[in-house]
Amino acid sequence: xxxxxxxxxxRLRRSCAKCSLHELCVPAGVNADELRQLERIVQRNRRIxxxxxxxxxxxPLAGVYVAREGAFKTTVIDESGExxxxxFHLPGEVxxxxxxxxxxxxxxxxxxxxxxxxxxxxxxxTAVAAQLPSLQQQLMRVIGQGVDRDQVHLGVLVRRQxxxxxxxxxxxxxxxxxxxxxxxxxxxxxxxxEDIARYLGLALExxxxxxxxxxxxxxxxxxxxxxxxxxxxxxxxxxxxVEERVPRRGRIA
Amino acid sequence: xxxxxxxxxxRLRRSCAKCSLHELCVPAGVNADELRQLERIVQRNRRIxxxxxxxxxxxPLAGVYVAREGAFKTTVIDESGExxxxxFHLPGEVxxxxxxxxxxxxxxxxxxxxxxxxxxxxxxxTAVAAQLPSLQQQLMRVIGQGVDRDQVHLGVLVRRQxxxxxxxxxxxxxxxxxxxxxxxxxxxxxxxxEDIARYLGLALExxxxxxxxxxxxxxxxxxxxxxxxxxxxxxxxxxxxVEERVPRRGRIA
DNA sequence: CGTCGATTTGACGCTGGTCAAACCTTGTGG
DNA sequence: CCACAAGGTTTGACCAGCGTCAAATCGACG
Numbered sequence: 001x002x003x004x005x006x007x008x009x010x011r012l013r014r015s016c017a018k019c020s021l022h023e024l025c026v027p028a029g030v031n032a033d034e035l036r037q038l039e040r041i042v043q044r045n046r047r048i049x050x051x052x053x054x055x056x057x058x059x060p061l062a063g064v065y066v067a068r069e070g071a072f073k074t075t076v077i078d079e080s081g082e083x084x085x086x087x088f089h090l091p092g093e094v095x096x097x098x099x100x101x102x103x104x105x106x107x108x109x110x111x112x113x114x115x116x117x118x119x120x121x122x123x124x125x126t127a128v129a130a131q132l133p134s135l136q137q138q139l140m141r142v143i144g145q146g147v148d149r150d151q152v153h154l155g156v157l158v159r160r161q162x163x164x165x166x167x168x169x170x171x172x173x174x175x176x177x178x179x180x181x182x183x184x185x186x187x188x189x190x191x192x193x194e195d196i197a198r199y200l201g202l203a204l205e206x207x208x209x210x211x212x213x214x215x216x217x218x219x220x221x222x223x224x225x226x227x228x229x230x231x232x233x234x235x236x237x238x239x240x241x242v243e244e245r246v247p248r249r250g251r252i253a
Numbered sequence: 254x255x256x257x258x259x260x261x262x263x264r265l266r267r268s269c270a271k272c273s274l275h276e277l278c279v280p281a282g283v284n285a286d287e288l289r290q291l292e293r294i295v296q297r298n299r300r301i302x303x304x305x306x307x308x309x310x311x312x313p314l315a316g317v318y319v320a321r322e323g324a325f326k327t328t329v330i331d332e333s334g335e336x337x338x339x340x341f342h343l344p345g346e347v348x349x350x351x352x353x354x355x356x357x358x359x360x361x362x363x364x365x366x367x368x369x370x371x372x373x374x375x376x377x378x379t380a381v382a383a384q385l386p387s388l389q390q391q392l393m394r395v396i397g398q399g400v401d402r403d404q405v406h407l408g409v410l411v412r413r414q415x416x417x418x419x420x421x422x423x424x425x426x427x428x429x430x431x432x433x434x435x436x437x438x439x440x441x442x443x444x445x446x447e448d449i450a451r452y453l454g455l456a457l458e459x460x461x462x463x464x465x466x467x468x469x470x471x472x473x474x475x476x477x478x479x480x481x482x483x484x485x486x487x488x489x490x491x492x493x494x495v496e497e498r499v500p501r502r503g504r505i506a
Numbered sequence: 507c508g509t510c511g512a513t514t515t516g517a518c519g520c521t522g523g524t525c526a527a528a529c530c531t532t533g534t535g536g
Numbered sequence: 537c538c539a540c541a542a543g544g545t546t547t548g549a550c551c552a553g554c555g556t557c558a559a560a561t562c563g564a565c566g
Contacts, residue, residue, distance in 0.1 A: 076408070079493050084408055098404075101397015106404075130386055143396060144354015150403045151351075151359075155329070155337055158410050158454030162522060193545065201411030203523050208546055224531060224545070240332055415554065446513065456555050461514055477513070477563060513562065520555085530545070536538090 038135065041124040046117050054095060054109040054117065061099035063121045067091045070115025071190035074098070074107045075198075085199035087153070088112075088173075088191060091180045097146055112190040157201045164238065165200045166210030170220065171239035174229060185229040192225075214238075291388065294377040299370050307348060307362040307370065314352035316374045320344045323368025324443035327351070327360045328451075338452035340406070341365075341426075341444060344433045350396055365443040410454045417491065418453045419463030423473065424492035427482060438482040445478075467491075 045068075048054060054065055054072065072089040086107055089095045095117075099105040129136045156168050174184035189196075193211075197204040211227075214220045219235050221228040229235055298321075301307060307318055307325065325342040339360055342348045348370075352358040382389045409421050427437035442449075446464075450457040464480075467473045472488050474481040482488055 076404070078408055078412075082412060084411065086404060086407070098400065099397075101394045101399075101401060106401065126390075130389075133383055136383075136389070140396075141354050143393075143400075144352075146354075147351065147396075147400055147403065148354060148359065150400065150407065151329070151339060154339070154403065154407050154410065155331055157407065158337065159331070159335060192543095204544095205524085205546080206522055209522090212546070457512095458514080458556085459554060462554090465514070507566100509564105509566085511562105511564090513560105515560075516558085518556085521553095523552085524550085526548085528545105528547075530543105532541105532543085534539100534541080536540095 037128050043119045048111045048115045050111050050114050052111050055105045056108040059105045061103050061122050063119045064096040065117045065119050068116040071112045072109050074109045076107045085195055090176050097143055162202050162206050163210045167238035171235050187227040189225040290381050296372045301364045301368040303364050303367050305364050308358045309361040310359055312358045314356050314375050316372045317349040318370045318372050321369040324365045325362050327362045329360045338448055343429050350399055415455050415459045416463045420491035424488050440480040442478040
């Protein structure tokens with residue numbers, strides 16, 4: 001056991017944050033020694049070209065990934081052959097925990113743009129985690145948050161109007177871009193309208209109409225994949241289902 | 254360390270299976286000693302009346318639960334005040350892992366019928382798990398399977414026609430009842446049409462019409478909450494989205 | 507046997523899916 | 537640097553599926 005070293009810790013934290021591993025490390029619960037151990041097993045700077053896959057259904061869980069640059073989508077093909085987009089993964093967000101349960105991936109992760117990822121080999125992660133209760137706990141927490149996100153997503157897909165879904169998507173994306181250290185108002189979408197549609201459970205034309213409608217209403221400016229959020233406050237309200245130009249139909253008192 | 258004791262193990266396994274803890278214990282990975290330790294901390298036979306809650310949003314994670322009798326639904330209230338049903342929990346299925354991430358429940362669990370539950374206090378579970386890597390892993394596996402289920406649910410809610418959703422719901426329920434040791438064809442639904450509707454993201458009238466349609470097509474016999482599956486094979490096909498796409502009032506060929 | 511909530515059934519209109527075509531953006535090659 | 541090609545995106549027209557409102561009927565339980 002060594003005495004905690006504030007300077008080293010700070011450097012590692014920065015490096016970790018830079019490498020976007022902060023979801024695993026930063027939110028407290030991991031001390032200097034543990035962070036150092038974790039750092040040691042991280043494999044850095046693996047380059048993934050646009051369209052390349054990080055893993056695919058049936059692949060054994062090799063590791064968890066965090067993009068430093070670029071973006072990913074995770075998808076499954078349902079039995080009718082349709083692609084369902086489960087989620088998008090921006091820099092700093094953990095990818096690959098879906099195989100946690102079975103040890104085998106059920107979805108595939110595709111790079112939406114050329115990406116730089118860090119990889120934590122799973123065997124070594126569990127080995128380290130087994131010796132570090134706080135990391136174990138942190139791992140649980142990250143998984144739990146993933147579940148939370150899924151449930152939120154689920155809530156969005158059901159019972160929300162198409163335009164609300166689009167607004168919520170854009171709003172959420174902005175928030176996440178902000179945490180990733182990018183602008184939340186000047187957005188270059190890494191995914192196509194079709195990807196968004198398959199994420200939101202809509203037809204791609206409906207997504208497109210949603211964007212157009214938001215532009216008409218002065219909420220955003222759209223030019224293809226370039227989106228400028230003009231009225232962030234309004235976007236947030238629309239996302240939370242507060243208004244909607246057409247008065248809402250019958251609702252609980 | 255004691256030598257594994259097959260007789261004791263068998264007894265415990267049975268007891269565990271009877272108590273419906275099998276999701277945590279049975280699927281291998283837990284040996285006799287570990288199972289014994291786990292058994293020791295299980296609190297048995299807590300009685301929950303219909304409508305009573307096991308936990309609610311904001312409640313700290315006290316333990317994980319498994320119903321031995323009865324059934325539960327887990328729900329959240331979205332920001333517009335609507336109740337969204339996240340899932341139903343039949344005997345043998347673990348309840349309460351949603352608080353894994355944060356340590357605080359985000360949903361509430363309500364008994365749909367008077368229930369008998371076993372509780373594993375969380376603090377003790379983690380304490381035991383910390384010393385038993387295989388249990389730790391098994392815990393992860395159960396959580397992972399929960400995530401899987403969520404993603405399947407998600408897949409159902411999107412892109413599926415209303416009638417397909419109803420068929421898939423009934424089919425899935427039957428399968429789960431079978432694993433719980435009950436009949437998969439003679440079903441007494443513990444939940445209302447409204448609960449089902451809020452689970453599937455439909456209006457309750459649409460769910461009702463879905464049941465009626467399945468009856469017209471000779472798939473099931475419905476009398477209120479009593480459902481008899483007449484043609485299980487057809488139900489399975491409908492659930493998997495094969496056929497359907499039948500002209501307005503035509504029967505399935 | 508009566509009451510009350512749950513379920514079914516009917517009628518109608520809106521949201522959003524589908525088909526189709528025009529338009530824009532981006533990348534490529536001349 | 538421009539022209540062209542190939543996706544990607546937008547927009548329009550149409551209509552069917554399903555949500556909403558309303559009322560009748562059923563089932564559970566006192």
